[in-house]
Amino acid sequence: MQAAARIGCNPIAALCHDYYSNLKETRMTSKPFTRTAIATLLAASACAAHAADWSDTSLSYRYGSKFSEPYNGEDISKHVINFSNVSGYKYGKNFFSVDFLLSDKNDPSAVGADSGAHEAYAVYRNTLDLGKAMGANLAFGPVRGVGATVGFDVNSKTDAGYNSKKRMLVAGPTLMFDVPGFLDISLLALRESNAPFNGFTRTSTSRYTYDTHAMLSAAWGIPFDIGIPLSFEGYANYIGTKGRNEFGGPTAVEINVDMQVMYDLSPAIGAAKNTLKLGLEYQYWKNKFGNPSSSVPGATAKTPMVRAEYHF
Numbered sequence: 001m002q003a004a005a006r007i008g009c010n011p012i013a014a015l016c017h018d019y020y021s022n023l024k025e026t027r028m029t030s031k032p033f034t035r036t037a038i039a040t041l042l043a044a045s046a047c048a049a050h051a052a053d054w055s056d057t058s059l060s061y062r063y064g065s066k067f068s069e070p071y072n073g074e075d076i077s078k079h080v081i082n083f084s085n086v087s088g089y090k091y092g093k094n095f096f097s098v099d100f101l102l103s104d105k106n107d108p109s110a111v112g113a114d115s116g117a118h119e120a121y122a123v124y125r126n127t128l129d130l131g132k133a134m135g136a137n138l139a140f141g142p143v144r145g146v147g148a149t150v151g152f153d154v155n156s157k158t159d160a161g162y163n164s165k166k167r168m169l170v171a172g173p174t175l176m177f178d179v180p181g182f183l184d185i186s187l188l189a190l191r192e193s194n195a196p197f198n199g200f201t202r203t204s205t206s207r208y209t210y211d212t213h214a215m216l217s218a219a220w221g222i223p224f225d226i227g228i229p230l231s232f233e234g235y236a237n238y239i240g241t242k243g244r245n246e247f248g249g250p251t252a253v254e255i256n257v258d259m260q261v262m263y264d265l266s267p268a269i270g271a272a273k274n275t276l277k278l279g280l281e282y283q284y285w286k287n288k289f290g291n292p293s294s295s296v297p298g299a300t301a302k303t304p305m306v307r308a309e310y311h312f
Contacts, residue, residue, distance in 0.1 A: 052094075055087035057312055062281055064305035067103070070288055071161060073297040074106040076116075080305075092129045092147060098122040101157075108160045111199045117159035125151035127174050127184070144178035149186050160199045164289075165207075168192040170215070181222040181231070188215045192242060210251070210290075211243030229267065231277075234259030242290055251290035258283040260307055274311055281305040 060082045067076040084097040103109075103116035127147040131138040138146040153168040172188035195207040216238040223231045239254035262279035266272060285301040286293060293299040 052087040052089050055085060057083075057085045058309050059083055059312075060307060060309040062305045062307040064281075064283075064303045066301070066303045067107075068288070068298040068301040068303075069107055069159075070291040070296050070299045072107060076107045077104040078102060078107075091133045092127050095125045095127075095151075096123070103159075109158055111160045113160070117157060119155060119157035119159075119164075121153070121155040123151070123153050125149055125170070127176075129176070139178070142177050142179075143175050145176040147174040147176060147184075148172075149174045149188065153192075163197040163199065165195045166192065167194070167207075179220075179222060180224075181220070183220040183222065184218070186215075186217045186219075188217060189213075190215050190239070190242070194246065196246065205246050208246035210245070211241075213240040213242040215239045229264040229273075231262045231264070232259070233262060234281075239290070245290065250292060252287040252292040252294075254288070254290050255284070255286040256288075257285075260305075262307070262309070277307075277309040277311070279307050281307045 062080045062082070063078070065075060065077040067078045068074075069076060079102045081100045081102075082097060084095075086095045087093065099119075099121045101117075101119040101121065103118070105114050105116050107117045109115045109117045127149045130136075130146050130148060132145075148171075150169075150171045152170065153166060155164055155166040157164045169191040170188045172186055174184050174186040177183040177185070189212055191209070191212050193207050193209040195205060197204045217235065218237075219235040221231060221233045223229070234257070236257040236259075237254070239256070241251045241253055243251065245251055258281065260279050260281035262277040264274055264277055266275040266277075269276065282305070283301065283303045285303075286299075288299050288301060291299040
């Protein structure tokens, strides 16, 4: 990863402003968790924003033709453009990522449209390394450090049936493992809401907050070499049920595993290490967004993809 004098925080700041403006509309039934998570997130972001010791920014593209969406039984092709930044500061690290997803006509942008849906999905995480913050060695066994993670997810999609406007706060402990590259495993509490609009019935739903629920999450990036420079990267989320949905129906345990094997093409073209990567990606997403695949068509996706990344 390439050193940088500071992290570019303006996109995060703008998203924070939008996120907390939208929280005013949310019907909260668990005020202590929400207030604590917001306060912790703001404090962590403020202390990290101007003290990055290193930073890696990337643009990537991926494509697959086997995406699916709940209540849509068709295979969907999507082009996905991603912007990501990960940075480290004295007491921890930041991660920011935003996907721009462009669907084909099997996931239409409106009722009767020939054009495909479009979506933006942003994720922010801040992990405070508690050992560094307290000046203590918290390593044990294969674990090199213990952290506290806070963050949010925000999405906006324009489609025919649901038009998601997801807002979610996350907070919980993280174990950082002593491996080549990184492996982080977190147990997070999620506070999620949505305010969908059904294009078929022209019906909007007031912002609805699901039950606070848990997510066991792993994220990794591990380099290896078999005569060519490769890396195994990805994430895996096991998400508990979140009570009744906004229409009174049940929700299901959600499993989302996204992994890729990437080839570092940089040495072959005379570029710095990890500048240009090409690879294959696979995503398995069961009970997508908590929709039970036993009763909802399209709620489970098995999606192979091709992927390219440029780091700067």
